[in-house]
Amino acid sequence: MNIREKILVIEDEKSIARFISTILTANGYEAMRAASGSEAMSMISSHCPDLVILDLGLPDMDGLDILRQLRSWSTLPVVVVSARSHEQDKVSALDLGADDYLTKPFGTDELLARVRTAIRHTRTATGNSEIAQQGTYTVGDLTIDYNKHQVLVRGENAKLTLSEFRIVALLGKHAGRVMTYDSIIKELWGPRASGDNQILRVNMANIRRKIEKNPAEPEYLFTEVGVGYRMAESEN
Amino acid sequence: MSHSSSKPKNSLAALFPFSMRDLIVTALILFVAVAFCILLQRLDPSAGFATPVFVLTVLLTSRLTTGYFWGLFSAVLGVIAVNFFFTFPYWAFNLTITGYPLSFLTFLSVSVITSALTTKTRQLDKLRMENEKIRMRADLLRSVSHDIRTPLTSIIGSTSAVLDNPDLSQEDRRSLLEDVKQEAQWLIRTVENLLSITRIGSDRTELNKQLEPVEEVLAEAVQKARKRLPDIKFSVEVPAELLMVPMDPILIEQVLSNLIENAVIHGQTTTAIHLRAEKTEDGFAAFSVRDNGQGISPALLPHLFDYSIRHASPPTGDGKRNMGLGLSVCSAVVKAHGGRLTAHNHPDGAEFIFCLPMPPADPAISTDLSEEESL
Numbered sequence: 001m002n003i004r005e006k007i008l009v010i011e012d013e014k015s016i017a018r019f020i021s022t023i024l025t026a027n028g029y030e031a032m033r034a035a036s037g038s039e040a041m042s043m044i045s046s047h048c049p050d051l052v053i054l055d056l057g058l059p060d061m062d063g064l065d066i067l068r069q070l071r072s073w074s075t076l077p078v079v080v081v082s083a084r085s086h087e088q089d090k091v092s093a094l095d096l097g098a099d100d101y102l103t104k105p106f107g108t109d110e111l112l113a114r115v116r117t118a119i120r121h122t123r124t125a126t127g128n129s130e131i132a133q134q135g136t137y138t139v140g141d142l143t144i145d146y147n148k149h150q151v152l153v154r155g156e157n158a159k160l161t162l163s164e165f166r167i168v169a170l171l172g173k174h175a176g177r178v179m180t181y182d183s184i185i186k187e188l189w190g191p192r193a194s195g196d197n198q199i200l201r202v203n204m205a206n207i208r209r210k211i212e213k214n215p216a217e218p219e220y221l222f223t224e225v226g227v228g229y230r231m232a233e234s235e236n
Numbered sequence: 237m238s239h240s241s242s243k244p245k246n247s248l249a250a251l252f253p254f255s256m257r258d259l260i261v262t263a264l265i266l267f268v269a270v271a272f273c274i275l276l277q278r279l280d281p282s283a284g285f286a287t288p289v290f291v292l293t294v295l296l297t298s299r300l301t302t303g304y305f306w307g308l309f310s311a312v313l314g315v316i317a318v319n320f321f322f323t324f325p326y327w328a329f330n331l332t333i334t335g336y337p338l339s340f341l342t343f344l345s346v347s348v349i350t351s352a353l354t355t356k357t358r359q360l361d362k363l364r365m366e367n368e369k370i371r372m373r374a375d376l377l378r379s380v381s382h383d384i385r386t387p388l389t390s391i392i393g394s395t396s397a398v399l400d401n402p403d404l405s406q407e408d409r410r411s412l413l414e415d416v417k418q419e420a421q422w423l424i425r426t427v428e429n430l431l432s433i434t435r436i437g438s439d440r441t442e443l444n445k446q447l448e449p450v451e452e453v454l455a456e457a458v459q460k461a462r463k464r465l466p467d468i469k470f471s472v473e474v475p476a477e478l479l480m481v482p483m484d485p486i487l488i489e490q491v492l493s494n495l496i497e498n499a500v501i502h503g504q505t506t507t508a509i510h511l512r513a514e515k516t517e518d519g520f521a522a523f524s525v526r527d528n529g530q531g532i533s534p535a536l537l538p539h540l541f542d543y544s545i546r547h548a549s550p551p552t553g554d555g556k557r558n559m560g561l562g563l564s565v566c567s568a569v570v571k572a573h574g575g576r577l578t579a580h581n582h583p584d585g586a587e588f589i590f591c592l593p594m595p596p597a598d599p600a601i602s603t604d605l606s607e608e609e610s611l
Contacts (some may be wrong), residue, residue: 013462027276039283061403087486105420105424150603199331199478201447201448201449201452201480202449202478202480204449204452205449205451205478206478208451214472214474215451215455216451216454216455216472216473216474216511216513217455217458217472218455222455222456222457222459223452223453223455224456225448225486226454226485226486227454227483
């Protein structure tokens, strides 16, 4: 028998909750709905879903509070839903441990892609099974070699500097997911690093010039404006 | 207690505001007047001209400064100057001259009346500008509401057609739903534009500006446009040198996506769009969106960025959808950044260019990290 992944949709707008769960059900997931924060919390503990889709604007609780509570005892993957102009909410949600976000309005493809990525990452504890097994991550013509500390583009060493390599290596480990500027800076330069992200941005620009054909049409390293960076995910 | 006493103080402060500018203006006018009188005195030692010259001085000062203070100040100085320097006996006060109280009174009246008129005119100007703003906002609301009604009518109509007619062919059903989707997408773009307007705010300081690499904003705009407009061929070009420009990236992305949308809808035959960023010689970052469509009609060119003007002109049919709102948002965003937006035709279509000011190169943020060894 096929075990279907359970997804809890926390959304107070009935019509949005309905279309999300319809899409999920049609694509082989088991969808449940909660319309308020308190209902959501009790459903999470009683039904143990595999993934939560969380709208940040709920009537009874701040979506970020739900996330904070949830993260105090669970690593259950969470995809938050928010409007375009609220990029600060997205950043806060990601920094609080959300796995990804969807910007309203979103289509079927986007929803399913985010759900797939988030679920895949929970299956492999290190975040990326290929890295764990072979010590490399490959997407398209790009290979990150974690043992040799090298990034190869079409087989050629891209000659990244040490900090450039560490940025690419980090994004590769979390491929498919957005990492906020702050989380990258903290991870690479420690928790006391300055909140100023200029050095990171300049490093990224240099990396793009070394590994992308056209820095303005990236194939591997995507920018989420106002939020952070995302490494392309390999198909397999 | 302190509240009740602060009120009259405030209104007094409004009547007698102090500003460095007014001090300089007053000093300058008085200096010119004195210099002029000294020069004239050589020609006409009787100095009968002094009083009219200083009346003029008081008039000018009252007109060109804010509030009553500087006018009164120059009136008093004027009376003293006329009496002391330019009336016999020179270099001495003589309060017994006939008509002296009259001339003192004249000076004061000129000052008070002119200041009062000036204050009133300024208030009227301010009021007129506020009214203009309110009118523009009302025009905008009216036009947007009108524009929104059309797609909503279509959405309600199409969905009712699907819901009320179970016998519709699969094909009809599909095309009706496609329409609904398209209209809804148009609506969301309109709403994003309206939100952008609120994000600009009324004051330049409210912009959420930070240094952003130009290529990242361009890349994201193009990536989203490709998804939305799969039939258009996009190309992007950025300089090898990294351009970091202070901007609100969400707003600039909105500008780019509006210009792309505009190139497709109004270019009519557009099949390819080329985006380019470069540094201009006068220290701006220039973004260009160039299409290969029909170009902009010359009649429209002067009013391109003015939403209300285009709507005030006789309607050209109820169903005409336009991107006027999008372009006026572009113009407002670019202006709020202290930049400029221009449009022109080229032999194969239209090109929109906007320039954002760049800060002088900051040595602290070196874009050259080559001192680090590569691996």
